[in-house]
Amino acid sequence: MRNVGTAQFKVAAKSLLRLGGPLIVNNLAVAGMQFADAVMAGSIGARELAAVAVGGSFWFLGFSLCLGILMAISPIVSRLFGAENFDLIGRYTRQGIYLSVAMGIPIILMGQFAAGPLLERFGIDPDFRDLTVGYVSAITWGAPGIFIFLALRFTTEGIGYTRPIMFTSILGLTCNVFLNYVLMFGHFGAPALGAVGCGYASAISMWVVMVALGGYMMWDSHYRPFHLFSRLAPLRLSAFKEIIGLGFPIAITITAEAGLFSAISILMGTRGTEITAAHQIAISFSSTTFMVPLALSAATTVKVGQLIGAGKFHEARISGAVGIMLCAGFMAFSAAFLLVFRDAVVGLYTNDVAVTGIAISLLLMAAIFQVADGIQIGAAGALRGYKDTNVPMAINIVAFWVLAFPLAYLAAVTFKAPPNYVWAGFVVGLGVAAILLTWRFARLSRRRPTQTA
Numbered sequence: 001m002r003n004v005g006t007a008q009f010k011v012a013a014k015s016l017l018r019l020g021g022p023l024i025v026n027n028l029a030v031a032g033m034q035f036a037d038a039v040m041a042g043s044i045g046a047r048e049l050a051a052v053a054v055g056g057s058f059w060f061l062g063f064s065l066c067l068g069i070l071m072a073i074s075p076i077v078s079r080l081f082g083a084e085n086f087d088l089i090g091r092y093t094r095q096g097i098y099l100s101v102a103m104g105i106p107i108i109l110m111g112q113f114a115a116g117p118l119l120e121r122f123g124i125d126p127d128f129r130d131l132t133v134g135y136v137s138a139i140t141w142g143a144p145g146i147f148i149f150l151a152l153r154f155t156t157e158g159i160g161y162t163r164p165i166m167f168t169s170i171l172g173l174t175c176n177v178f179l180n181y182v183l184m185f186g187h188f189g190a191p192a193l194g195a196v197g198c199g200y201a202s203a204i205s206m207w208v209v210m211v212a213l214g215g216y217m218m219w220d221s222h223y224r225p226f227h228l229f230s231r232l233a234p235l236r237l238s239a240f241k242e243i244i245g246l247g248f249p250i251a252i253t254i255t256a257e258a259g260l261f262s263a264i265s266i267l268m269g270t271r272g273t274e275i276t277a278a279h280q281i282a283i284s285f286s287s288t289t290f291m292v293p294l295a296l297s298a299a300t301t302v303k304v305g306q307l308i309g310a311g312k313f314h315e316a317r318i319s320g321a322v323g324i325m326l327c328a329g330f331m332a333f334s335a336a337f338l339l340v341f342r343d344a345v346v347g348l349y350t351n352d353v354a355v356t357g358i359a360i361s362l363l364l365m366a367a368i369f370q371v372a373d374g375i376q377i378g379a380a381g382a383l384r385g386y387k388d389t390n391v392p393m394a395i396n397i398v399a400f401w402v403l404a405f406p407l408a409y410l411a412a413v414t415f416k417a418p419p420n421y422v423w424a425g426f427v428v429g430l431g432v433a434a435i436l437l438t439w440r441f442a443r444l445s446r447r448r449p450t451q452t453a
Contacts, residue, residue: 012303012315012322020299022166023157027291029169033176033205037198038284040180042350044194046277047128049350051195053280054124054269055135057262062110063143064258066103068251070096070150072243074298075305075384077158082309089155089226095239096151104144111140124269125276131195138199142206149210152217155228157302164216172209176201249389253380256396260404260429264422267412275419278358281349282423286366289334293327293374297381300324304385317445320382324375324438331374338367358419365423372430379437388444395436404429 037056042049073096080088115136119129153165179201186192193200217223261283268279300323307316338345342363346356383392408425411417 008318009322009325012319013326016296016299016303016319016323016326019160019162019303020296022162023295023298024292025166026162026169027295028288029166029173031288031291032173033202034284035288036173036177036180037202038280039349040177040184041195041198042277044184046273046350046352046355047131048195048198049280050125050269050273050276051128051131051135052198053276053283054119054128054265055132055139055195055199057265058115058119058132058136059111059139060258061255061262062107062140063146064255065251066100066107066143066147067150068254069103069244069247070100070147070154071250071254071384072247072389073151073154074158075301075387076242076246077155078160078302078305078385079309079387081159082306086225087227089159090228090230091233091236092239092243093151093155093226093228094233095236096155096243097148098235099240099243100147100151101144104147107143108140111137111143115140122266122269124266125272127273128276134196135199138196139202141200142203145203145207145210149206149213152210152213155226156213156217156223157298158305159222159226160302160306161222162299164213164220168209168213168216171212172205175208176205179204246387246389249393250384253389253393253396256393256400257429257433260400260408260426263405264408264412264425267408267422268419271412271416271419274352274354275358277350277352278355278362279419281346281355281359282362282366284349285338285345285363286370289331289338289370290373290377292330292334293377296323296326296330297377300378300381301384304382305387308385313448316385320385320441320445323382324378324441327374327378327381328371329374331370335367335370338363338370342367361418361420362423365420365427369423369427369430372427372434375434376430376437379434379441382441383437383444386444388440391440392437395440396433399433399436400429403432 034056037052038049041052073092076092077089080086080092116133119132119136124132149168156162156164180198182188182190183193183197183201184195185197190197218229265276265279265283268276300320303319303323304316307313307319342360345363346359349359350356380392383389404425406425407428408422411421411424415421
């Protein structure tokens, strides 16, 4: 990375930002949905905020696993696009849609029948456990819709046409906030369902964005060379095998990190309503700022994959390095902002004095780990462009579950330590992941990859 000159940096950064700009808007819209859910639930009460926090974490465990598998479509399509092998792009898209439906149905069943027993077994505070179960049961109805949307999203992302993703996400945010207003608070004749209404609003919005993006891709001329929907194609086990084979390690990688955050949210749920609500505030803001490097990471995957597909290996290495730098730079800015304005940030969510004090201490910890979080997600994105997924999976498992989670568990359960000590597990896990993933990229990108690797 030290060999990246100023001119090379500017060219690569401009290309990544052009590709990643709409993805940043998309991710911020997704974060806006989470922010709106938290703020609107918090305006009802701490129980509703805690239910949305824990329920959202529980839902995200299953969602992130399926998300990771479908993310394989992006590097596959970007390689095919770079090599101008357009016919196969439609094939992988159609197989991704079939796979989305196959994964969505078990998620629905989990939400309807497994959420209650599992949350009880985890020891979630009975004060808000029933609300949490209702939220999970409601939101999982949107699983097939959002998974099909993701298959389409990663296709259009892979060909480098990201503006439709931005527009559909803005539609999703608007729809989600409006339906929250209707279903949570009981407007326009609807019953006031509180946290459960929040789950239904999210589920409906998932189907809306799927229909919107699918309709656009059927109509727009950008997609005609790929014949995405030209026929009802049969299942192709070879394509399924490639998507799952590449995507499963990505899924485990994402789930290792998302699962850590979800598991710690569940641990916080055993400590009472105020700590759980404060934790949700800190996670909500941290997740919002994380959306920018997450988008840049996705853009890095696409750009690196396209360059490798075109045989431009040196340019691929430069784009990967610049992507990591951009992710780290933004998160350094975010950490500085958080250190200065964390009191004001907490004030956006709650006026509860007890919750406010805890949340401010957690945001201080969030500022510490944000730079490491930016580096590790940037490096992971660059490695996906190289179709390198197994080693990053092993790194994340070790960093998050061998190191971070045991530390968080000891602090939360064994020693009943203050919440900021629990969050120290985040700092350790993200720091180790950032170092090892960057080292992996620096080593791997020196090699000359094959276009089919």
